[in-house]
Structures are given as structure tokens and as C-alpha cells.
Amino acid sequence: MRLILLGAPGSGKGTQADILKEKYEMEKLSTGDLLRNEVKARSDLGLNAQSYMDKGALVPDKIMIGILEKKVAQFEASGIGYILDGFPRTEPQAEALLAMLENYNAPLTAALYIEVADNVLIKRLSSRWTCKACLAIYNYPEGLPAGEKCTACGGELYQRDDDKPETIKYRLQVYQEKTAPLIQFFQNKKLLLSVNGCGEVEEVAKRIIEILPG
Ligand code: AMP
Numbered sequence: 001m002r003l004i005l006l007g008a009p010g011s012g013k014g015t016q017a018d019i020l021k022e023k024y025e026m027e028k029l030s031t032g033d034l035l036r037n038e039v040k041a042r043s044d045l046g047l048n049a050q051s052y053m054d055k056g057a058l059v060p061d062k063i064m065i066g067i068l069e070k071k072v073a074q075f076e077a078s079g080i081g082y083i084l085d086g087f088p089r090t091e092p093q094a095e096a097l098l099a100m101l102e103n104y105n106a107p108l109t110a111a112l113y114i115e116v117a118d119n120v121l122i123k124r125l126s127s128r129w130t131c132k133a134c135l136a137i138y139n140y141p142e143g144l145p146a147g148e149k150c151t152a153c154g155g156e157l158y159q160r161d162d163d164k165p166e167t168i169k170y171r172l173q174v175y176q177e178k179t180a181p182l183i184q185f186f187q188n189k190k191l192l193l194s195v196n197g198c199g200e201v202e203e204v205a206k207r208i209i210e211i212l213p214g
Contacts, residue, residue: 001026001081001214002106004088004097006182007114008175009168010121010128011197012204014137016114017085019205020212024081029071031064031086033135054161056171058089058178065096072097076104089179094186111186112208114197118172125168131155 001024005013014030021028035053038046045063052059068087075082088094101108116124127141129148133155140148148157162171186192195207 001083001109001212002101003082003109003212004084004111005086005114006111006179006186007197008116008118008121008179009162009171010125011114011116012124012201013085013114015201016197016205016208017083019201020083020208023209027075027078027080027082029068029075029082029084029087031067031084031089034067035059036135054167056162056167056174058174061090061092061096064089064093068093068097069100072100072104076106081109088182091181091185094182098189108191109213110193111182111191112212113183113186113192113194114204114208115194116197120198121172122168125163125171126165128159128163129157130160130163132158 003020003026005017007013014032017028017030020026035046035049039050039053040046045067048063049059058064064087068084084097088097098108123141124139127139129138129140129144130136131138131150131153134150134153136150136152136155138148138150138157144157144159149155150157161167183192183194193211195204195211197204
């Protein structure tokens with residue numbers, strides 16, 4: 001299976017990608033996690049990407065497509081299925097991905113769109129805290145309890161700059177403008193599967209598994 005996950009920031013793409021990865025024993029690429037790791041390592045890519053990410057803007061297509069070319073080559077060489085979380089985010093990225101897959105004679109199984117209402121997205125993003133060490137995500141609608149640490153690794157929890165209220169609004173705008181048109185793009189290619197992303201994580205996962213082929 002080769003899947004891409006579409007949905008606004010906060011729609012649960014990362015969480016669902018982790019569940020699907022386990023269930024179907026696939027590889028997962030989160031472009032957001034990849035970039036955050038580069039920022040942490042202070043690599044040239046990270047330093048370049050950070051200025052866009054902190055503002056909630058998209059990293060330029062040319063950079064992202066270059067990253068994907070390398071990753072897709074690795075995935076295809078491994079012969080294991082894979083899920084892309086956070087790519088494509090623009091029409092040029094989507095076109096580039098389809099062209100890459102065509103080169104490998106490797107058809108995309110589906111573009112899975114996780115649909116969540118704006119008011120729910122804002123609530124989820126503004127209560128999201130991330131582990132500095134392992135990037136695990138937690139939700140604290142009432143704010144971070146004093147002394148709380150990552151239950152997975154004990155790391156320090158922080159609120160991503162782009163999860164702060166002023167940036168959330170901008171990220172949703174960028175999503176509407178640049179990424180939402182991909183829903184129609186993949187619909188036209190008969191590759192779109194849509195799922196209601198409201199409700200508990202397990203409930204949404206069940207809905208996704210029901211509609212995935214095989
Ligand atoms: P995410 O964790 O998927 O919300 O991504 C965090 C940030 O990384 C985004 O707001 C963008 O700045 C950047 N980013 C991640 N994936 C992409 C992509 N495919 N194209 C452009 N920018 C991206």
C-alpha cells in the first residue's frame with residue numbers, strides 16, 4: 001500500500017498514520033517531524049526550514065520535493081508499503097509525487113482525507129503539547145499540568161511555536177489556500193477516500209480501516 005494522508009493541521013493525520021503504520025506494517029514519513037529533527041540538529045536544511053515553520057508558512061516546494069525524491073527511492077527499494085503524513089501540501093508537490101511513483105511503476109493506493117470542522121481543529125491545536133525528545137503528542141485542553149513530562153520517554157513537553165494561537169489561524173489559512181485544493185485534485189484522479197475525523201482516536205481509526213482496500 002502507498003497512502004497519503006490529507007487533512008488540515010490538527011486533523012489527526014500523524015496519530016492515524018502511526019496506527020496504520022503498526023497495523024499494516026508500513027513505513028511512515030512525516031515531513032513535519034523530519035523538518036523538526038533537522039531544526040533540532042541545526043543542519044542547513046533545518047536552519048532554512050525553521051524560518052518558514054515558525055511562521056506557519058510552507059517550506060518551498062523545491063526543497064520538499066527533493067526530500068521526497070530521496071525518501072520515495074528508499075521506500076521503493078525496501079519493497080515495504082508506506083504512508084506520507086504532511087506531503088503533498090501543494091499541487092506542484094502532488095504532481096511531483098505522482099510523477100515519481102509513475103517512474104517506479106508504483107501506483108498510489110489512495111489519498112485519505114481526514115475531515116474535521118475548523119472549530120475542532122483550533123481547539124485541538126491550541127491544546128497540543130509535544131515532547132522535545134521523542135516528538136510524542138499530548139492534549140491538555142486546560143493547559144499543561146505543572147511538572148508534566150512525556151509518559152513515553154520522560155522528555156520535556158513544549159508548545160510548538162506554530163501551535164500558538166496567532167500562528168494557528170495563519171496555518172489554517174495556508175491550508176485552505178494551498179492544500180485544500182488537493183481534495184478535488186485526488187477526487188478527479190479517483191484516488192480520494194474521505195473519512196469523518198471527529199471523535200475518539202480509536203473510532204476514527206476504525207472508520208479508516210473500514211474504507212481502506214484489502
Ligand atoms: P506538520 O507537522 O505536518 O504540521 O508540519 C509542520 C510545518 O512543517 C508546516 O507548517 C510547514 O512549515 C512544514 N512542512 C511540513 N510538510 C511540508 C510540506 N509538504 N510542504 C511544505 N512545508 C511543509
